[in-house]
Amino acid sequence: MKKIRVGLIGATGYGGVGLIELLINHPYVTIGALMAKHDINKPISAIYPHLKGFCDLLVFDPSDPDCPDDFDIVFYATPDGVGQKEASKWLNNGVKVIDYSGDFRFNDKDSYASYAARIGKAKEHADPDILPNSIYGLPELHRREIASSDLVGNPGCFAVSCILGLAPALKFGLIDSKDIIFDAKSGVSGAGKTPSPMFHFPARYEAVNAYKVTGHQHVYEIERELAGLRQSKEIKITFTPHVIPVSRGIITTIYANLLPKVNLDSLRNAYSSMYSEEPFIRVFSHGEILNTTDVRGSNFCNISLNIDSRTGKLIAISLIDNLVKGQAGNALQNMNIMMQIEETTGLMYPGSFP
Amino acid sequence: MKKIRVGLIGATGYGGVGLIELLINHPYVTIGALMAKHDINKPISAIYPHLKGFCDLLVFDPSDPDCPDDFDIVFYATPDGVGQKEASKWLNNGVKVIDYSGDFRFNDKDSYASYAARIGKAKEHADPDILPNSIYGLPELHRREIASSDLVGNPGCFAVSCILGLAPALKFGLIDSKDIIFDAKSGVSGAGKTPSPMFHFPARYEAVNAYKVTGHQHVYEIERELAGLRQSKEIKITFTPHVIPVSRGIITTIYANLLPKVNLDSLRNAYSSMYSEEPFIRVFSHGEILNTTDVRGSNFCNISLNIDSRTGKLIAISLIDNLVKGQAGNALQNMNIMMQIEETTGLMYPGSFP
Amino acid sequence: MKKIRVGLIGATGYGGVGLIELLINHPYVTIGALMAKHDINKPISAIYPHLKGFCDLLVFDPSDPDCPDDFDIVFYATPDGVGQKEASKWLNNGVKVIDYSGDFRFNDKDSYASYAARIGKAKEHADPDILPNSIYGLPELHRREIASSDLVGNPGCFAVSCILGLAPALKFGLIDSKDIIFDAKSGVSGAGKTPSPMFHFPARYEAVNAYKVTGHQHVYEIERELAGLRQSKEIKITFTPHVIPVSRGIITTIYANLLPKVNLDSLRNAYSSMYSEEPFIRVFSHGEILNTTDVRGSNFCNISLNIDSRTGKLIAISLIDNLVKGQAGNALQNMNIMMQIEETTGLMYPGSFP
């Protein structure tokens, strides 16, 4: 089989290196070029020494005329605002694009504008005409559309955790869609590679905090995706992110009011119905303790289902590795689907413990 | 002033050593004896070397006839079931008693029975006759009763965090009392000193998990105390504890539905009205990031108030050090009140950072 | 190719699970049975949930008559004293044996006795007759003997780090062999899976200590292997292990006096001469900062060479992942060699960062 030639822009951040780690053992891929804004001309293994001998490619400035551009697919592991300016150029040349940021998570310009406002970016999308062609890259909800798309917006890490954790309960009408709370706790790597006072080791090792209370930008994609499952007119969620002193992992505790007569069996059936064929979702029941380390370094989402019979609430707990299923792993899963190869290729690792 | 002579049973656990650290610099206290079931005849500084030179008292078996018993007050820093068997003996001799466990948090035998069932203990209290004399030792709610009591049940660490974080909103009728969620995250020291597979360093350093989902025993005292604030017939809460890989600290994120016309000002007024004279409570507003390290090593409870205007919810965040305001510090605060000395004596430390 | 059928005894410890993680993606291996003393009849994925779907084999009691025994090779991921009692049984049936403990690191009974005394075990080896057939399983020093052996003693994790870090300097006669200091720092997983007060999260997260100062048992194998490189009559080393609050990783700082005229070039040449063809050793020069995370999760040993010209000393720094190159990875490397397959099969992973 001819190898898929991959271009990676934003190769030196956590999202980039996470993808490189997966690609070097992917049987059908060759890395065509690594690109970034900083550390130009350095071997990637000088920045990430664990890659020495595995991948010693030099980092290109993507505007360098010598930079290769004969790719089959390009990943933008870049912040918001980069991919939207360049995607058309690739698409017009028959190169598929997967973008990690929010640039292509909204397929109309108004939704994008609301999102952009919340992160302090310009409300106008740089290339609104291609938005309708973009697909929200969560395979468990949009596998078929992804397979026939050339442009995929990889979901936000919190959004993956929230949507997968609650989708079946909404889809099968088991909960009140008006009152849903997501209490999410994320490891520090979710904030990326750039040092800051809040993530300086001495300030963080014993510190937990909530942040962006009531104001996190992932709220939009979560509400949109959940609403789409049930033709609800509107879903409004409460979402509170926290930072915890681990490197990797998101655990989201989800609270919703059960509709009458819903019990643990109906819940299990709903989740099983939606997820039993999913290669990367594992569902557990009340009483089993799920731990972020159970999904650390893997592309899995673990979900546990609990009912608080005293208050009639569903308490679903959803766990992912924010850098794998929440980012590079999910992006690679999208690539496999878009390139029509077995979806799990290069992703079937359990992670390591401890 | 004649020094207060303190007996400490359960001296070798985290709750014991935390109290010793405070007592050695308390100007009006002398430690009469340290007692425990294990490590008998060892100096406490052989178990906790940081105390060497500060406190080198030997650990007594409390049943040893040579063990001193001429105390003014006795602390039971022991698990459930110990203090209830012995409290009467002290009380009958005019010695006051503070118990860290659930033994004296419920002043009638039926409430105790519900609590005991949840932790797998015998439902019968060993000394039900003295229960009516016991006071729930949360000074912010029961300062006056504590001052005139000889028998105080120190609250559970989660309960301190939950109750203090929400009390004013309930007391002043700002929220719907029927739908309250406490999502609590605790450091590992809350589980005590005994090693276990879940708290083994390699298994825990990157691990976060929920546990006792829908089944934690602190629910009872939280519901009872909150109901008492508003003469509500009944309050039923949803409470989910999590363990995070820090040593000290509880952060509880509290969700409740605001009643009509309640805004941030009404909330601030309520909290200020109830807490402005409290020496150990600090209230913050939306947008200020609170961190468990802000209260680490101190007896303070920090609270932030937020409103999610999209969903009409209060999101209150409450932080304590589980071993200080959640345990030894609060116990010492109770002692100061019971002994009629200035309530903050020996407790006015800010902790250290980083 | 017919798959190699592996039996794993001690499957539920860190050394066991580390091997399972590697074996499930090894193209030429099938796991015949997992065996352990505890957790019998549980699926291994109930003990290590990250393995769910990857390996759900039940744990057998090895004495259970239903336990499979048709293996090509057996791993003893067990403490000292287990493998020596059972190895002959397998060897007599044509099954090869790799033992993680010290049971087969010494091929004469007197050396074994000195070692055993230091760890408080009986000095008599249970099966001294097979000792002469055992090979010390460090491929970089004994590849050829391992290839033709049926019985391999996998080295101690500290020993791997110390021996690989200094071997070329000794082999090529660049240092004074009489005065060598190894200052080693290990992550907590080196102490295994069993909880203990010293490795309880709250007691360990901020704690560093030296232990077994002057008395660690790995000294013997280090001295024996180093002496073998240079036909030295005797080498006596100073070795101080420390525990640091990381999960994985050993960094050993090695001090030795350089012989006259030795400079950085001669050192580099020596290391290059011995290691340039080694698949799992990477050598770095003065000024490059090496980090335990550079080898975390991989089978690599990274070494940096430095000269303190003020004092005429070599300062070599050697890093491994104690659970991979220091244990399961090195054991698998031995298996590949013993089974005459490509030595790096199933081991070429870079680990993940961060």
Place this chain on the structure above:
Amino acid sequence: MKKIRVGLIGATGYGGVGLIELLINHPYVTIGALMAKHDINKPISAIYPHLKGFCDLLVFDPSDPDCPDDFDIVFYATPDGVGQKEASKWLNNGVKVIDYSGDFRFNDKDSYASYAARIGKAKEHADPDILPNSIYGLPELHRREIASSDLVGNPGCFAVSCILGLAPALKFGLIDSKDIIFDAKSGVSGAGKTPSPMFHFPARYEAVNAYKVTGHQHVYEIERELAGLRQSKEIKITFTPHVIPVSRGIITTIYANLLPKVNLDSLRNAYSSMYSEEPFIRVFSHGEILNTTDVRGSNFCNISLNIDSRTGKLIAISLIDNLVKGQAGNALQNMNIMMQIEETTGLMYPGSFP
């Protein structure tokens, strides 16, 4: 007693906040002003929220004409190069000065030049005339000179650990002074408050590394102080610093060759002779495990003495909290001595565990 009026320059770094934490409970001190280059006009408690209610002083720009300057003593908790430009101004007005940096650790300009070269600073001291009046602020070696000095250079944190750990062995001539190795491991707070890629939480939480191998600047003051103990012509040491993922703590493992007939008793006698009256030094013997947490948050230095009889070496282990005995605590100890008050005032805390 009239309170000592303290000025603190560099109040917003770790060295500043560490001193504030101590000063707020010091019975004879009042803080006259907090000064810094950044965060001007903010309350210090906005930067360090744990101080809220304890110290809410605004931060002054020291060049602000409204900034108070009526101090009895000034602390420079600033980087190298700041204090040397301003000390004379204070001294001429009768204000004593303690500087945390290397600016006043060398009392002649040539020694200073060697030191400055190693940290990449200008070799010329800004005020060489006052250098001869400065005293190296290690009370255990220079208590008398400190008491009569107006200008004290607080020692480097590594230097405190190294010098205190070995001084008696050198002073009493028990070791070969030509071959001494200090293998030091420090927590991350030693690098200060400024974020950097190496100390970003995800990059550091599992990472240990050596750095400045053979090139750390503390070597000079260690050699000078050790030489002064024995009228040695020259002492050359080997010093290797490491960074470990803890916030606070230095553990230094010291290797030296014992002179003939020196045994554990002679060592103990030497350390006891020099240290038995020292309020902040605790000496332990072989076999007792010392842990950085034993001195965490306190001004103590713990030392353990071990002999490797196989190789004839002393292995001394020295532990401090780098931010207390290694910085702010030692500085306050100097202040107490300079102001003729009881040396331990405001410093007698054991720290807290866990």
